[in-house]
Amino acid sequence: xxxxxxxxxxxxxxxxxxxxxxxxxxxxxxxxxxxxxxxxxxxxxxxxxxxxxxxxxxxxxxxxxxxxxxxxxxxxxxxxxxxxxxxxxxxxxxxxxxxxxxxxxxxxxxxxxxxxxxxxxxxxxxxxxxxxxxxxxxxxxxxxxxxxxxxxxxxxxxxxxxxxxxxxxxxxxxxxxxxxxxxxxxxxxxxxxxxxxxxxxxxxxxxxxxxxxxxxxxxxxxxxxxxx
Amino acid sequence: xxxxxxxxxxxxxxxxxxxxxxxxxxxxxxxxxxxxxxxxxxxxxxxxxxxxxxxxxxxxxxxxxxxxxxxxxxxxxxxxxxxxxxxxxxxxxxxxxxxxxxxxxxxxxxxxxxxxxxxxxxxxxxxxxxxxxxxxxxxxxxxxxxxxxxxxxxxxxxxxxxxxxxxxxxxxxxxxxxxxxxxxxxxxxxxxxxxxxxxxxxxxxxxxxxxxxxxxxxxxxxxxxxxxxxxxxxxxxxxxxxxxxxxxxxxxxxxxxxxxxxxxxxxxxxxxxxxxxxxxxxxxxxxxxxxxxxxxxxxxxxxxxxxxxxxxxxxxxxxxxxxxxxxxxxxxxxxxxxxxxxxxxxxxxxxxxxxxxxxxxxxxxxxxxxxxxxxxxxxxxxxxxxxxxxxxxxxxxxxxxxxxxxxxxxxxxxxxxxxxxxxxxxxxxxxxxxxxxxxxxxxxxxxxxxxxxxxxxxxxxxxxxxxxxxxxxxxxxxxxxxxxxxxxxxxxxxxxxxxxxxxxxxxxxxxxxxxxxxxxxxxxxxxxxxxxxxxxxxxxxxxxxxxxxxxxxxxxxxxxxxxxxxxxxxxxxxxxxxxxxxxxxxxxxxxxxxxxxxxxxxxxxxxxxxxxxxxxxxxxxxxxxxxxxxxxxxxxxxxxxxxxxxxxxxxxxxxxxxxxxxxxxxxxxxxxxxxxxxxxxxxxxxxxxxxxxxxxxxxxxxxxxxxxx
Numbered sequence: 001x002x003x004x005x006x007x008x009x010x011x012x013x014x015x016x017x018x019x020x021x022x023x024x025x026x027x028x029x030x031x032x033x034x035x036x037x038x039x040x041x042x043x044x045x046x047x048x049x050x051x052x053x054x055x056x057x058x059x060x061x062x063x064x065x066x067x068x069x070x071x072x073x074x075x076x077x078x079x080x081x082x083x084x085x086x087x088x089x090x091x092x093x094x095x096x097x098x099x100x101x102x103x104x105x106x107x108x109x110x111x112x113x114x115x116x117x118x119x120x121x122x123x124x125x126x127x128x129x130x131x132x133x134x135x136x137x138x139x140x141x142x143x144x145x146x147x148x149x150x151x152x153x154x155x156x157x158x159x160x161x162x163x164x165x166x167x168x169x170x171x172x173x174x175x176x177x178x179x180x181x182x183x184x185x186x187x188x189x190x191x192x193x194x195x196x197x198x199x200x201x202x203x204x205x206x207x208x209x210x211x212x213x214x215x216x217x218x219x220x221x222x223x224x225x226x227x228x
Numbered sequence: 229x230x231x232x233x234x235x236x237x238x239x240x241x242x243x244x245x246x247x248x249x250x251x252x253x254x255x256x257x258x259x260x261x262x263x264x265x266x267x268x269x270x271x272x273x274x275x276x277x278x279x280x281x282x283x284x285x286x287x288x289x290x291x292x293x294x295x296x297x298x299x300x301x302x303x304x305x306x307x308x309x310x311x312x313x314x315x316x317x318x319x320x321x322x323x324x325x326x327x328x329x330x331x332x333x334x335x336x337x338x339x340x341x342x343x344x345x346x347x348x349x350x351x352x353x354x355x356x357x358x359x360x361x362x363x364x365x366x367x368x369x370x371x372x373x374x375x376x377x378x379x380x381x382x383x384x385x386x387x388x389x390x391x392x393x394x395x396x397x398x399x400x401x402x403x404x405x406x407x408x409x410x411x412x413x414x415x416x417x418x419x420x421x422x423x424x425x426x427x428x429x430x431x432x433x434x435x436x437x438x439x440x441x442x443x444x445x446x447x448x449x450x451x452x453x454x455x456x457x458x459x460x461x462x463x464x465x466x467x468x469x470x471x472x473x474x475x476x477x478x479x480x481x482x483x484x485x486x487x488x489x490x491x492x493x494x495x496x497x498x499x500x501x502x503x504x505x506x507x508x509x510x511x512x513x514x515x516x517x518x519x520x521x522x523x524x525x526x527x528x529x530x531x532x533x534x535x536x537x538x539x540x541x542x543x544x545x546x547x548x549x550x551x552x553x554x555x556x557x558x559x560x561x562x563x564x565x566x567x568x569x570x571x572x573x574x575x576x577x578x579x580x581x582x583x584x585x586x587x588x589x590x591x592x593x594x595x596x597x598x599x600x601x602x603x604x605x606x607x608x609x610x611x612x613x614x615x616x617x618x619x620x621x622x623x624x625x626x627x628x629x630x631x632x633x634x635x636x637x638x639x640x641x642x643x644x645x646x647x648x649x650x651x652x653x654x655x656x657x658x659x660x661x662x663x664x665x666x667x668x669x670x671x672x673x674x675x676x677x678x679x680x681x682x683x684x685x686x687x688x689x690x691x692x693x694x695x696x697x698x699x700x701x702x703x704x705x706x707x708x709x710x711x712x713x714x715x716x717x718x719x720x721x722x723x724x725x726x727x728x729x730x731x732x733x734x735x736x737x738x739x740x741x742x743x744x745x746x747x748x749x750x751x752x753x754x755x756x757x758x759x760x761x762x763x764x765x766x767x768x769x770x771x772x773x774x775x776x777x778x779x780x781x782x783x784x785x786x787x788x789x790x791x792x793x794x795x796x797x798x799x800x801x802x803x804x805x806x807x808x809x810x811x812x813x814x815x816x817x818x819x820x821x822x823x824x825x826x827x828x829x830x831x832x833x834x835x836x837x838x839x840x841x842x843x844x845x846x847x848x849x850x851x852x853x854x855x856x857x858x859x860x861x862x863x864x865x866x867x868x869x870x871x872x873x874x875x876x877x878x879x880x881x882x883x884x885x886x887x888x889x890x891x892x893x894x895x896x897x898x899x900x901x902x903x904x905x906x907x908x909x910x911x912x913x914x915x916x917x918x919x920x921x922x923x924x925x926x927x928x929x930x931x932x933x934x935x936x937x
Contacts, residue, residue: 011712022428025594058427132648132665135711149669
């Protein structure tokens, strides 16, 4: 499956997927944000593509910019396909921007704000709202509220705010990968009432953590046994 | 309690040797490795179905499905008939000459069951010449030897074995039953599962093997007879030209008994009793019968919807009543209650044209979430028809026009409408709002290139009554769409939208002819051509007030001439006899209320008959003398020139009291002789040569002038 990063004149940016020979045709072929990040690392775009479109990929993942070899291997392990063709691949990984804070992920939260105390560890928020209801984005020093069509990539139709399961959170993790550098964050915090599918330790699958770690992002599940 | 079946393996079959089939069946059983397996042998057209049923149906784990077939064999139809009777969670199609290594189907099942969107294939390996089922039975299953001597066919085609989920089968509606014999039906099906979201997974496991048993004709070019080559060309044309995902829209031989309808037509109604019956009738008149109608009564002062629905006596209609919650909420409730894959919207004061559902489903291809069409405004007072065409809708076109396609032309995936419902806070323009929201999130829609709806203009239209409020909401919807774009970008995108081309629907230059017969007060005369319904049953169904002339069939078709009420007549026939093929084929020029003479009726019928051979045709009728149709045929048979049953194309008695027949003759001179012979026995016989007569024109004129008296 071919992926391209697109910045549109109507205010949207995102990943557009084009199926290739044995790939399934995705229900929606583009993951949009109503914002245009200043900078997005190609590796994080690749990880976002794998999170949003991985279930349709059979042939391989082919990007418009080189992906580092470590991320390519992590994608193969995450999708459970060791022979997946990923290209182009570079052995020189571009450095990730330093991010020291936590990024709390929210979905359709009516009000998200982080009260960062003077000496406390800096925490930002990313509130992903539905782009069929809202248009545009609202950026502040403590976080970003952005409209996106990520809700269409959820496996389950939710009855309320925030994904109930980790599987449901994957499209929002994809948006977090895209926005993390813009929000100077390196640790993603997800609140889920159910963290299925679980590994043996009752935690997020190791392959998911590894996928994010390959792009210098950590994953914390609030309510789970332990973090990264 | 009956155990659930894990895997159903379906094999199409027709007189190809039960011995070889038995070897294949044994291999399949061994390959299931503990799964709860069902094998369905779909015998499509074997000479002795009963013997096959006795033999194969008695084998363990085998379900035998026998169907008569008097035409060319169709692998698509054979497999679909088997799939309709399969109960496994995972379905497999394979052929009667394939054998599998032990455990193969266990592995295949695990892939399909664990990954919801996978279509699984196995590369076929051909065993050498002479390694037929007898040789295999004699040697025993030496899989290592088979692997060494076989030839890998490679990843070509998809037919040797294909495995998929039940949901995939229903989504695609199986193999395309227009394809006959074999060739391309497997590739077409596999590609459509991809378009439906499935990955194509070629099993890459050394323990998974499929071998094709040699038999005479396996790779013999001589077996590709002209008929088979023609069938492959026919099938190939469908493969290359038809982009739709769902097939078998009008007739689906492989429809599972418990399958949900393909389309749910949702009609919200409130205090508009006078229009609802016409709206429902227009749905029942559809060429495609796989639908349900969900009527939501939004708190009408006096409930009428249930009584109107019951008057149609059709189990596909459901009525649900709400306290007055508003039209948006009523439509959302209709979506929630619906069971179909697609929601077709119909306003309660509008009419669907008979081809709407079929053409709209056929327009939905990969990456598209719904379809729409053009519509016609109809003023019942003046009779005026106004066309409303559409462009190919996109964000750019919406930037420029701000508008959505006509609401009564929408057909949208139910799953999308559940995720993005109508905004229940909006009192007007909720359709425009919804469509623009869908466009903005990336939904795509295809124009079906047809007029699909007739929109009645009247005093109680909501858009007429609240036009200022409607405009205000429409403006806000447009602002929502364009909000995030810079001003310069808006102009740029608008100009792209302005440059988009208008789609010209079928019948654009002849809207009255296209739409006229289906208008509620139409007095147009139409010819209905009906196949698959015995004439006495058709006669019993049709009201005498509607039918100007009925001509009884010689062969499998009946004709009826209708005076108005085409839509309600279609609704009646298609609702009660869903397998009858009904075609509206012609409008007659005369709009008079006078009875139609038999000869005039035959002229019109002759124009619509498909078969036009090289021989001239005569339309012969007797109007003033009552003669039973059988007697006329007997008289004709006495003529030396009309001695074969094939000479008589069709005919019968009409309600006007006349009797008519269409006859083919060898030449116009022969035709004249036939008339002269008939007139001796039946005075008052009149005739006309059919317009397709192939002869010297001067001879036609001379004979016509000389013979008429």
